[in-house]
Amino acid sequence: MHPEDKTGIVGWGAYVPRYRLKAEEIVRIWGFEKTVPKGLFIIEKAVGGSDEDAVTIGWEAARNALMRAEIDPKEIGAVFFGTESKPYAVKPSATIIAEALGITPVTMASDMEFACRAGSEGLRASIGLVASGMVKYAMTIGADTAQANPGDVLEFTASSGGAAFIVGPREEAAAYFEGSYTYVTDTPDFWRRAHSHYPLHGEGFTGEPAYFNHIINSVKGLFNKLKLTPDDFDYAVFHQPNGKYPLRVGKRLGFPKEKIMPGLVTPWIGNTYNGSALIGLAKVLDQAKPGQRILVAPFGSGAGSDAYSIVVTERVEEKQRLAPMVQEYIDDKVYIDYGLYAKYRGIIRRITG
Amino acid sequence: MVRLSISRHWREKGAYYRLEGIECLDCGKRSYPPAPVCPHCGSRNVRRVKLPRTGRLLSYTITYSIPEGFREYAPVMLGLIELDDGTRLVSQLTDTKPEELRENMRVEAVLRRVQVDGEYGLIHYALKFRPHRPGGRKE
Amino acid sequence: MESKVYVIGVGLTRIARLYDKGLTDLFAEASLKALEDAGWPEVDAVVVGSMLPSIHNEQSSLASLLAQSLPYTRGKMAVGVEDADNSGLAAVIKGYSLIASGLAKTVLVAGVEKMTEYPSAMAIRALSQACNAQHELFHGATLISLQALLMRLYMNTYGIDRDTMSAWPVLMHSNASENPYAQLRFKVTKEQVASSMMVSDPIRLLDSSPIGDGAAAIVLAASDAAGSRNNAVEIAAVAQASDTVGIAYREDPLRLLAAEKAARTAYEKAGIKARDLDVVELHDTTTILGLLGLEALGLSPRGKAAVMVDEGEFSSKSKPSVNLSGGLKARGHPAGATGVYQAAEIALQLRGDYPGRRAPDPEMGLALGLGGLGSTASIIVMRR
Ligand SMILES: [Zn+2]
Numbered sequence: 007m008h009p010e011d012k013t014g015i016v017g018w019g020a021y022v023p024r025y026r027l028k029a030e031e032i033v034r035i036w037g038f039e040k041t042v043p044k045g046l047f048i049i050e051k052a053v054g055g056s057d058e059d060a061v062t063i064g065w066e067a068a069r070n071a072l073m074r075a076e077i078d079p080k081e082i083g084a085v086f087f088g089t090e091s092k093p094y095a096v097k098p099s100a101t102i103i104a105e106a107l108g109i110t111p112v113t114m115a116s117d118m119e120f121a122c123r124a125g126s127e128g129l130r131a132s133i134g135l136v137a138s139g140m141v142k143y144a145m146t147i148g149a150d151t152a153q154a155n156p157g158d159v160l161e162f163t164a165s166s167g168g169a170a171f172i173v174g175p176r177e178e179a180a181a182y183f184e185g186s187y188t189y190v191t192d193t194p195d196f197w198r199r200a201h202s203h204y205p206l207h208g209e210g211f212t213g214e215p216a217y218f219n220h221i222i223n224s225v226k227g228l229f230n231k232l233k234l235t236p237d238d239f240d241y242a243v244f245h246q247p248n249g250k251y252p253l254r255v256g257k258r259l260g261f262p263k264e265k266i267m268p269g270l271v272t273p274w275i276g277n278t279y280n281g282s283a284l285i286g287l288a289k290v291l292d293q294a295k296p297g298q299r300i301l302v303a304p305f306g307s308g309a310g311s312d313a314y315s316i317v318v319t320e321r322v323e324e325k326q327r328l329a330p331m332v333q334e335y336i337d338d339k340v341y342i343d344y345g346l347y348a349k350y351r352g353i354i355r356r357i358t359g
Numbered sequence: 360m361v362r363l364s365i366s367r368h369w370r371e372k373g374a375y376y377r378l379e380g381i382e383c384l385d386c387g388k389r390s391y392p393p394a395p396v397c398p399h400c401g402s403r404n405v406r407r408v409k410l411p412r413t414g415r416l417l418s419y420t421i422t423y424s425i426p427e428g429f430r431e432y433a434p435v436m437l438g439l440i441e442l443d444d445g446t447r448l449v450s451q452l453t454d455t456k457p458e459e460l461r462e463n464m465r466v467e468a469v470l471r472r473v474q475v476d477g478e479y480g481l482i483h484y485a486l487k488f489r490p491h492r493p494g495g496r497k498e
Numbered sequence: 499m500e501s502k503v504y505v506i507g508v509g510l511t512r513i514a515r516l517y518d519k520g521l522t523d524l525f526a527e528a529s530l531k532a533l534e535d536a537g538w539p540e541v542d543a544v545v546v547g548s549m550l551p552s553i554h555n556e557q558s559s560l561a562s563l564l565a566q567s568l569p570y571t572r573g574k575m576a577v578g579v580e581d582a583d584n585s586g587l588a589a590v591i592k593g594y595s596l597i598a599s600g601l602a603k604t605v606l607v608a609g610v611e612k613m614t615e616y617p618s619a620m621a622i623r624a625l626s627q628a629c630n631a632q633h634e635l636f637h638g639a640t641l642i643s644l645q646a647l648l649m650r651l652y653m654n655t656y657g658i659d660r661d662t663m664s665a666w667p668v669l670m671h672s673n674a675s676e677n678p679y680a681q682l683r684f685k686v687t688k689e690q691v692a693s694s695m696m697v698s699d700p701i702r703l704l705d706s707s708p709i710g711d712g713a714a715a716i717v718l719a720a721s722d723a724a725g726s727r728n729n730a731v732e733i734a735a736v737a738q739a740s741d742t743v744g745i746a747y748r749e750d751p752l753r754l755l756a757a758e759k760a761a762r763t764a765y766e767k768a769g770i771k772a773r774d775l776d777v778v779e780l781h782d783t784t785t786i787l788g789l790l791g792l793e794a795l796g797l798s799p800r801g802k803a804a805v806m807v808d809e810g811e812f813s814s815k816s817k818p819s820v821n822l823s824g825g826l827k828a829r830g831h832p833a834g835a836t837g838v839y840q841a842a843e844i845a846l847q848l849r850g851d852y853p854g855r856r857a858p859d860p861e862m863g864l865a866l867g868l869g870g871l872g873s874t875a876s877i878i879v880m881r882r
Contacts, residue, residue, distance in 0.1 A: 024454050055454055056432055057432060057471040057472040057487065058471065058472070061470075065470040066470070102484060105376055106376035330492075330493050334493035335493055338492055358478055371632060374633070390747060391633075392632065392633040392744070417651065418654075419647065419650065420647050420700075422642070422646070422699075423696055424618075424622055424640065425619060425622070426619060426635070426640050428623070428638075430619075432638060435639075437637065437644075437647065439647045439651070439751065447747075449639055449647070449744070451639075462654060473637060474636065485636070485637070
């Protein structure tokens with residue numbers, strides 16, 4: 007028995023903004039060779055509107071999670087907000103969301119930072135708080151309006167979106183945690199300095215020593231801990247910096263493509279950074295059947311990975327229709343050109359007082 | 360350049376974030392924004408209530424004459440909205456475009472940036488309204 | 499017993515983008531003209547209506563400051579009145595009250611506004627302070643866009659098309675073309691209205707009052723102070739009322755309750771009915787507010803004003819003639835000064851020396867001023 011298995015997901019929710027930028031538009035603007043998007047397996051990416059940021063995206067994902075949880079927001083005792091596009095460098099974003107959803111004032115609330123796995127760190131912390139009995143419910147949100155230096159290959163994928171999970175007692179959960187495992191090292195594959203608008207990265211260095219090494223170690227660690235193998239899982243969801251990496255890491259771990267595709271979202275919405283693997287998990291929960299087992303392995307640069315084994319309960323189906331599904335958000339889209347994208351994401355320099 | 364008040368917006372967050380209005384215990388009518396007396400009958404016997412987040416457009420406009428501070432949202436679309444309980448309010452419409460707007464369109468409240476105080480000041484969030492997304496679901 | 503109050507002098511400046519003139523210049527020009535017209539009486543008080551000096555001119559204490567530009571006013575009462583873009587008529591009623599109550603015998607009332615000190619995005623935001631700052635302007639709404647919500651509602655509710663609505667600006671521009679003080683002294687056609695720039699759908703540029711600077715002044719006097727001045731015009735009644743600031747609170751957003759209430763009170767005090775009016779100046783920030791004003795005054799059944807205008811009512815040959823100045827639409831709308839223009843225009847019409855289009859031998863006139871979207875209404879009724 008592990009402390010995790012007293013806890014489960016009582017509500018989940020995702021949000022993807024309405025606007026889409028096609029990869030071919032970035033090819034056109036920045037003079038890339040036209041097969042680059044295919045190499046990344048990226049078709050288009052989601053773009054938040056002028057009035058959206060990580061807070062508003064996180065709010066909508068969290069609202070959807072609350073709709074599925076059907077609990078009094080005041081019963082939530084912790085709110086973790088994982089993002090690398092905090093609207094404020096100093097001033098918590100978690101409090102804005104907690105206040106707007108009626109969770110405040112008797113709650114923990116903080117912003118987490120660990121590149122793309124901050125929201126996942128919040129998930130592990132939530133499990134711990136609920137398992138220990140310190141709080142009845144805890145919420146973790148992963149949301150970003152991901153930045154990329156215009157013209158950098160990263161711009162093909164960096165996108166906007168988020169997901170939220172409410173962790174609570176296993177008896178109320180749509181899926182419970184069997185166990186979790188975290189693997190971190192100091193590996194500087196991707197970073198953004200304090201006053202920089204855009205991150206820098208080590209290109210190929212983000213792959214083998216960072217993404218692959220950490221995810222493989224966290225997942226293998228989990229397998230050892232729980233005595234499970236890839237055959238025991240119905241779905242595998244990995245961090246998705248592009249469409250290719252999750253398929254490749256899954257293959258190396260022994261997962262067939264069919265178990266990865268249901269939770270793969272990046273080719274159609276881009277890499278939502280902290281939302282990436284978590285939106286994938288939300289999408290799997292949207293369609294999962296009782297008794298199925300899900301592997302989730304988020305990754306954050308810098309670097310680290312968490313692996314979770316999650317077992318779906320019979321409560322999942324009644325909750326699936328209580329809030330919009332990931333696929334509905336993916337399908338509801340409006341294409342914009344690079345000009346509007348630049349305006350929406352604040353890339354155009356102007357005097358704002 | 361506009362320098363926005365901190366406290367003036369902060370103290371309204373119940374209305375801005377959670378759509379809190381008032382319900383009159385005498386005439387039964389609900390009103391938004393909250394007020395110390397019922398605007399309909401003048402009663403002081405009112406209580407704060409959370410209003411429904413969905414409603415329909417009674418009227419709308421697309422504004423091209425933009426007040427200072429709103430250029431990035433131009434053209435600014437506004438709605439006179441009737442919530443599902445009959446309460447009316449004026450709010451900005453978002454995630455839509457002029458040609459999509461029509462009377463009686465279903466709309467839902469979403470948290471958005473409403474005013475941003477330059478590059479260094481506060482970001483003021485509040486609920487705006489957008490066409491139901493995705494696809495007509497009721498909260 | 500209230501003392502009777504008379505208008506014994508008026509003075510106006512042309513409304514325009516007067517970059518070379520400040521608040522003091524405009525005030526002095528209008529006030530000195532009014533005092534001259536009144537035969538240089540000694541005044542007991544100076545009342546100044548203005549909406550935006552604290553924003554556009556960073557100036558409070560406006561009345562005292564401006565009074566310094568007039569001879570013989572030091573030591574006299576000087577007081578400012580702010581009631582959004584209804585400040586002008588509210589100031590006239592303040593002056594009236596000082597005399598009616600016996601606190602003063604002769605009062606100079608001036609309205610003055612500088613609208614062009616900052617770029618238009620700032621002026622729009624400032625003028626929109628007539629509406630609810632916290633729950634309308636916060637969302638980017640403006641004085642004009644809120645009226646656009648009403649205009650669309652009006653057109654849908656009563657089945658009025660664009661062409662019919664355009665009759666109002668056509669009439670206003672036609673009237674203004676003969677008003678030497680007007681900002682927009684040109685005629686327009688319905689086609690020009692319908693194809694003018696969209697300001698806030700369905701309000702187009704030619705539905706909307708322009709941004710301009712101006713000042714107007716009138717001299718009010720008690721009957722003994724008015725003496726034997728043969729062009730004195732009697733103020734038969736004044737009335738003020740209020741409504742919600744914020745159109746969402748209103749049970750029927752297409753009713754200007756404050757204007758209806760003020761009109762009822764004023765008619766009763768003056769002992770008249772709406773049909774007794776010969777000449778009217780009302781507050782048409784945009785076409786829709788002009789039409790709703792006609793309905794609130796009882797000059798048109800509800801929902802019928804646009805059609806009546808289109809059928810030729812309210813022209814210089816009608817009873818009553820409405821907005822022979824061109825109204826806010828075409829005379830111009832220097833915010834807090836507008837109401838004093840309206841009062842001066844009605845007095846000039848009744849005196850028979852209005853410099854533009856005149857009503858045929860008018861005896862009874864009325865001015866209606868509105869704050870914002872009718873959150874306040876001021877009415878003044880004058881009799882020849
Ligand atoms: Zn009531």
